[in-house]
Amino acid sequence: MLADKNIVLGVTGGISVYKMCTVVRLLKKAGAHVRVVMTQSATEFVTPLTFSTLSEEEVIVSLWPKDKHSSTDLGVKHIDLGLWAHAMLVAPATANTIAHLAHGYAEDIISSTVLALRCPLIVAPAMDVDMWENDATQQNVSILKGRGIFIIPPESGELASGLVGAGRLPEPDTIVDYVDDVLEKTPCDLSGKKILVTAGPTHEPIDPVRFIGNRSSGKMGFALATAASLRGADVTLISGPVSLGTPKNVKRIDVETAEQMHNAVLDHFEKTDILIMAAAVADYTPVEVAEHKIKKLGSHAHGISVELRSTSDILHIVAEKKSKQIVVGFALETTNELEHAKQKLEKKNLDMIVLNSTNDKGAAFGTETNVVTIIQKDGTATKLPKKPKFDVAMEILNYLLKLK
Ligand SMILES: Cc1cc2nc3c(=O)[nH]c(=O)nc-3n(C[C@H](O)[C@H](O)[C@H](O)COP(=O)(O)O)c2cc1C
Structure with missing residues (x-):
């Protein structure tokens, strides 16, 4: 399903960002076109240069144009990406970004693109067990599910903090299979109806x-x-x-x-x-x-x-x-x-x-x-x-x- 599909990958600031480098490689290998957008926090973990090299595309971190006086760079990137994508994947999705998505904030490139999206959205939460089990996070995830957003359930096991429990980002091939599955489940066979x-x-x-x-x-x-x-x-x-x-x-x-x-x-x-x-x-x-x-x-x-x-x-x-x-x-x-x-x-x-x-x-x-x-x-x-x-x-x- 991934061949020739346009995938927007939103990377947020969690410890498991490193796994997304492999995800980009696997998506590309399956024939997808990948555009990576990152929150500022995500760049603390892996640099945009790494994702840009792997995706062979410019990585967008800011909503704003680099040259504030240039109209050519002024394009509304989040709207363009929303229209371009066949699917968007936010992974790892931090508790913070999940809260923003649940409540419709649009203050960075990821949350703004999500609001402009016309295709399926897949969110892969990854965080420490207590953050995951916190009522606030669980309620925010429920809100996303209620809107028809696909949630890749985090796995249980040993976490970066040393604690054991649910919250771990699944392995790259599980994430890519999930995206493939969503694309298969959501063919545009009812368009015009x-x-x-x-x-x-x-x-x-x-x-x-x-x-x-x-x-x-x-x-x-x-x-x-x-x-x-x-x-x-x-x-x-x-x-x-x-x-x-x-x-x-x-x-x-x-x-x-x-x-x-x-x-x-x-x-x-x-x-x-x-x-x-x-x-x-x-x-x-x-x-x-x-x-x-x-x-x-x-x-x-x-x-x-x-x-x-x-x-x-x-x-x-x-x-x-x-x-x-x-x-x-x-x-x-x-x-x-x-x-x-x-x-x-x-x-x-x-x-x-x-x-x-x-x-x-x-x-x-x-x-x-x-x-x-x-x-x-x-x-x-x-x-x-x-x-x-x-x-x-x-x-x-x-x-x-x-x-x-
Ligand atoms: C070393 C370190 C690791 C972190 N890992 C996670 C994580 O796995 N999941 C998470 O939700 N937050 C994690 N955080 C906290 C987020 O980076 C923080 O909430 C940040 O505001 C998220 O911003 P973003 O959602 O815009 O990317 C971590 C912070 C640090 C310093």
Whole structure:
């Protein structure tokens, strides 16, 4: 995959910078074009001259032109690199740079290029075990993962500090294999396609402070949006209330209720090529929403009842409006899973349905992994092994591409 690919390598100031010299050699040997950018701290460990010699390109350390009076050297290097790259690798990634990337700082060449990037970003954290296990670092890494950034997990073992634990930068060939793998996983095979994804739960208000909701975390839908965007699609994500960051290059519309989700889907459906309904939309909503908070009655009083009515069936309505669009539904079942999902596929005129069952370990709500069965129009059902939700999303897109 690396032959003729443009790779931007961001090197930050960690003790393992020396390993990146071999990484550059391996990338070049595989036929990639490599441009190295370094933080000022990284130059304390290995000089730009070494990377320049190995990459056969000028190394960029500063955002600023060398000659402040020359317009020829003034080019916006970070934007140019962002457009040029097929993938960017930040390795080793210090705790400091990871924090900057997580919070969108753009004060050096690496963080600025990352913000301007249109291709997959791979980050290889490397640091002392306590820095790695620190809550701040872990939260920052979670933010990056949530945006669809690939994280190469640090290895465990003896560290430069003499301590033993997780935090070691993997060996150069592991890093290069990982980059190769990401390029293979993210072909631009959805470019030109408009994909609409729904994700998360809906909240149906009872009064100004209470609602009826469900346990959907939105992770599956967000993984689908991330994966489709990395494969070149123009993605719009309609999300119920979740606490997840917006994936890179994805247009996000936040909604709360089933009715708002319904309206947002209908607003976008006509211009959509593929609709993936991964949201857990409420089937019922309160008939009346109290204007003020419902007061607690005396402790000996009887309970209260909330009358519910059906919400509109988005998939059914959309199926009736369908022309060229491919529509994929999700089904979460607890009993007779396959049979119920097949019925839903047929009744709602879907092109494919993805079934998850609460009976599978590591599947459905809130988990990082999922176990799904993909059911196609002809009734073929394929159960995939347990995988991270991002990998499940990639598989779903592979199946989708086979539909004509
Ligand atoms: C000898 C030495 C080794 C260091 N190794 C690491 C490291 O492996 N990982 C890390 O996160 N920080 C490491 N640091 C700290 C970073 O260099 C420091 O946080 C710096 O501000 C990072 O800047 P940068 O992210 O802009 O490259 C090291 C510092 C020193 C002095």
